[in-house]
Amino acid sequence: MSNDPEVSRTVVTPARVAIAVCLVAPFVAMLWVGSYAKTDPAFIGIPFFYWYQMAWVLISTALTVTAYKLWQRDQRARSTQQGGASK
Incomplete structure (x- = not known):
């Protein structure tokens, strides 16, 4: 049994949580259409x-x-x- 490959365990760290938040935030912002489905306030004439x-x-x-x-x-x-x- 000593020839079994070493199983690496996934560890949840604060850095990995921050990575997940960074990658999920744009999806949440774009999928929540009700938050930006309006014309005002306009910025340099752009709705x-x-x-x-x-x-x-x-x-x-x-x-x-x-x-x-x-x-x-x-x-x-x-x-x-x-x-x-x-070592």
Whole structure:
């Protein structure tokens, strides 16, 4: 039985929760149509419905980059923990 592959367990960490929030927030914002299905307030003549969605393109980009950076940091921390545990 010593030849069994090591089973890695998924650990919920604050970083992973933050990653999930960053990735889910744009979906929730876009699927909750009632929150932005209106024309006022207009921004430089553009109805709220349109500029809200365009703003979320930029916000989603920033959140995705943040999630990616958090994921990289989490993976580096895991690899150093696993490397330190085996020595």
